[in-house]
Amino acid sequence: MSVVTVQLGQCGNQVGQELFDVVCTDVREGPRKTYSAASCERFFYQTTHGDLTARAVLIDMEPKVINQSMTKAAKSGRWKYGDTSHFSQKQGSGNNWANGYCVHGPRHREVVEELVRREVERCDRLSGFMAMMSVAGGTGSGVGTYVTQCLRDIYPKSFILNHLTWPYGTGEVIVQNYNSVLTLAHLYQLSDAILVHENDTVHRICSQLLKIKHISFSDVNRVIAHQLGSVLQPALTADSHGVYSRNPLGIDWQVRPPSGSERTRSVTGGSFNASVANLLVLRGKDVYSAETGGFEDPTLYTSWLSAEEAFNLWKSPVPFNKYEKSATLVSNSQALLKPLDNMVAKAWNMFASRAYIHQYVKFGISEEDFLDNFTSLEQVISSYSELC
């Protein structure tokens, strides 16, 4: 089964290119033919000339980054992007979500839908979509949200995964908190799963774990690509019966909590973030003998779910990206609660003085819209806060 990736804006296109690169390299290194075949199937197709081509659509409102990504890919000699699988304009979105969502999105809807449709038709079986974007700017966030909405409209039964990059806390863009709030509130209604990387956290990984001295965005993007790749590459799941699961996005991320009366409050340990679901992916040496009992400790999970329901384990004996052994944890838990709360708090403070609002109203987003979006996110924060 295949995944069609949509790369949006500068961040989406840069990270996307690194992801395909990591996957392609991994496939070449691996000695296992079934693993390589499965991986190739989900991310690439072969042209008549035998070129490995990414199942991807590249979108941006200005041309520089797409050009760079396509050139870098072609230079690798191992894979490339489709020659016509991209769309760009001349003038960016000016860090304005409203400009991206209300103006650029609708204006270019048909072209983008057509590009996506072509990729979908190339797939034997479509597993779903992955949209890659940042939340701080104007294109990735605004156009990205609009495109996600279009995908949801046209392919109502397909799985949509949004990969989001959150900006550094100390502003890169002054209105980043507004753009983030608007994006997240909308995606909550549209997306099946939102996978988040925070620049601050990845930056810390680069400096403290990888000991890189002068950290560049390339370094950051490669770490993100590595982590994403380790989740999306083929793995054996509990119900795939000894073969690589055909569905890379196939985990039921939707969890429906019981109604209020059934919830009990647990008094035990608050030192862990309460989880709603955890996915552990093990790759490489000793995967079959690894002891993972610790992840099934009930105190890790919210009281109304059992560890059996909430914990999933995938394995692959094939080492990933030259790491002899690796483990990746994808967690639906309170871990993002604090960053989300901070982001909403800052945006709300700014909104209280109505600063910058005229820039959004100019393009079609009203104060009412802002209030609706704040309300949605406060509900999300509330739901996550109550997990224990």
Next chain:
Amino acid sequence: MTQSVVVQVGQAGNQVGCRFWDLALREHAHVNKKGLYDEALSSFFRNVDSRRSDGRACGVGGRIQHLKARAVLVDMEEGVVNEILQGPLGEVFDSTQLLTDVSGSGNNWAVGHMTYGLAYREQIVDHLRKAAEHCDCLQCFFLIHSMGGGTGSGLGTRVLSLLEEEFPEVCRIVTSIYPSAEDDVITSPYNSVLAMRELTEHADCVLPVENQSLVDIVNKIKRMSHTGKPGSMIKRDSTIISGQGGLTRAEKPFDDMNNIVANLLLNITSSARFDGSLNMDLNEIAMNLVPFPRLHYLVPSLTPLYTLTDVSVPTRRLDQMFSDAFSKDHQLIRADPKHSLYLACALMVRGQVQVSDLRRNIERLKPSLPFVSWNQEGWKTGLCSVSPVGHSHSLLALANNTCVKPTFMELRERFTKLYRKKAHLHHYLHVDGMEQSCFSEAISSLSSLIEEYHHLDATKGKMMPDAPRLGIAR
């Protein structure tokens, strides 16, 4: 890539504009070694092949044939524009870009705005349209003018409102030269206040520049060059007042001051012209720096003013550059941002500077800079990899800060001194279309602008409680 058009109006506007084009050519020549007409050049220049009969410009990628500035030059006297055309820069403009008259505006805003504004309306719009049509994707108009006279101030602001009318979606960034208190034009307060109202209503961003600050900077640099202290030799041609290496040979009076303003424009457009790891487009400037539509006056600050020949430790020099950007010596208007309130601040860096250098310096400087409570992290940053001629790196800081309030209050006072006595008023009221209400509305607009800054100032230093969050029903 997008294009921008420069509209220079009046004597000062054209003198500064002339320096801008000269230095722009110098900068591009420095970077563009192959003589190809690239995207960077096309942002401000067209490439015309005189052999082509259809007169249309050549697209990006070919060799440079004949560069033409994307500019419109307007003046109601011929002197300055003629001088430009007769000089080596004359080649860069053609007659369809010029609009001149002979009698001047007599330092009278009303003559510039009403009389000439009406008479030349169609021609102005025509010139602007032509310039716009030559652009593939026009992003910004840069208007350069002075506030104290008649043409730049009056006709210049008429052009500004025409720009808004005819091209509402194109950004308008205005560089305005404000008169000093000792200005020799008696009616400059009238002209300035009348023009201010137009700037407040019709500009997206204003970069105010005070003559006195330019004089101070020029003097400071000249003092440095003459100290002769060992270890403090200034590298040749590295000052921001130098026009060396440009087309124009002889340095005219005021060239050094005008070069500073020209450098301001070069730096603000650098990220739009050249590549970098963190591009800052022109439309991002207004988006991030203007939280309320009328509060769009940005204090510019340029460093370094010169490069010393002795190469000190790079990191220390880099950090010094950031500190200097927040020193009063480097500001283009006289004001005290550190003791007022920052609403937002942009740092446009050029040269080999890393994200980590940027972050380190912001962290270092933040504690001493008071930011408004709802924008504590109000920094917008850009990194352009191409450094300016003569420097290894440079920094332009644009601060939206309440420190402009005293400047505007002073202007209001000078206006009131004259207006109370009705001095020289008849010169204005005689002009067709001009009424007393123009004056009262203008001063009223200025007063309410001052009030808006005042309200924000009042929040300084107070612990503003966080706005209560929305409560969610269980």
